[in-house]
Amino acid sequence: MFRNKTFLTFLNACLAFLAVFIFFQIQQRDVVIKLNDHNLSMDAYQVRLKKNWTAAQIDQKLNDAKKIDDIQVHYRPRGSKKLTYFYGKGSFATPPMVSGNFFSKNDFVSDLSVAVVGQKLNQKLYKPKDQQYLKLNGRYVPVIGVMGEKISSNLDRQIFIAPSQKKLQQMKASQYDIMIDGDKNLQAAEIKAILPISEIQKSHSQQFVMTRWEWATTHWLELIGLLGIFAVMAIEIFLWRFSSHKFYTHILKAGAKVAQLALNEWASYSLFSGLGILAGTFIGCLTFSIQNYAALILYLISCFGAVSLLFKFFVKGGIKKSK
Incomplete structure (x- = not known):
């Protein structure tokens, strides 16, 4: 045969x-795997700062940096797994969208906080007319988009917020887990040259040959x-x-x-x-x-x-x- x-x-x-x-x-x-990790790549860095800067100071430093063009920063309140305050510069990776849009450059300099939520939260939104809102900590935040993929993931229950300028001034680095993700060529030394870093490490462990166990x-x-x-x-x-x-x-x-x-x-x-x-x-x-x-x-x-x-x-x- x-x-x-x-x-x-x-x-x-x-x-x-x-x-x-x-x-x-x-x-x-x-x-x-990527969606479960807030749409961050395997090359994302987790950082701690020597100084208790505000998120506004961190964003401004990264925005002024000429050597880094495409980057996103996630501020995760400690103890919270579903909420992320988001800042992006240049062409950063965006999650798949079910409806609406992800954050634009203007959202990061706005006086009004706006949110993008996972598709599992879509039914919980307040929709009086054309605009939908998310009730968070007793306040209603406008929602500009809904994230999701056909495949179920943790992203379906995530909340991303582009905070207002006032909120950024109130956010202290010590209160958040800070993740920085860029293109594959982003080096730890480049981040250290911009921010007062006390500790920086890849969010995923690196192994010999099989680079990610x-x-x-x-x-x-x-x-x-x-x-x-x-x-x-x-x-x-x-x-x-x-x-x-x-x-x-x-x-x-x-x-x-x-x-x-x-x-x-x-x-x-x-x-x-x-x-x-x-x-x-x-x-x-x-x-x-x-x-x-x-x-x-x-x-x-x-x-x-x-x-x-x-x-x-x-x-x-x-x-x-x-x-």
Whole structure:
């Protein structure tokens, strides 16, 4: 059966399709991880200041800094998991929106606080006419947008507020957990050069090789699936070799040379295995929406290359034994 080229093509197409599905699941889970962490990236910093500055002073210093263009700051009141006071500069990452808009530059210099809330809080909003409001600490805050994704996450119950100028003057750094998130090139030294930092660390631990242990532990099932796909591709080699013993013996008795037969077998296996992988990948990408194809393509090429080399080594040895 495993010498059947149609079967080989079909099997590898199924494995490639499964690989696309697994990468889609990884992508979906990554979205949830980010949304669960207030839409902060894995490169966000948590900082403590030497001086008990106000949020207004911190925002002003960051706004005046010329070396940092794209940044967001989260002020989380200590003891509160659902409320975040937000400041943004330049092109910062915004959460997915169900309705309305996220904060704009004007919201950060306004005399009026405005809010963006998670979709689970949408039903609790006060909606007298065209404007909706969130009742917070006995006051009504205008809501300009509702956050959310089809996938359920902690973001669905979060409250983001762009505080008024008066509120910013009242917010003391010692009362908040301060998170600073920028692009991937944002360095701790750049933040230290702007703010009086007493302590700064990545919000997620960094590990050697697997740079984020949290990622590995969260995706352990998907990683096992990817290893399983490679294992099945490797097992195909032994099944091909086992089912080809009589064929090799017959061809060699007919005068075929070992080197030529091994080359023909390797070319045939690689061709139909590759066609199956291409077909399965194409169908999978049409079925599932993948945002980044780089990791998927690298994985499939690595699997194909490794299995092709293994096939060349083991089947050549099998042909020699048949002789």
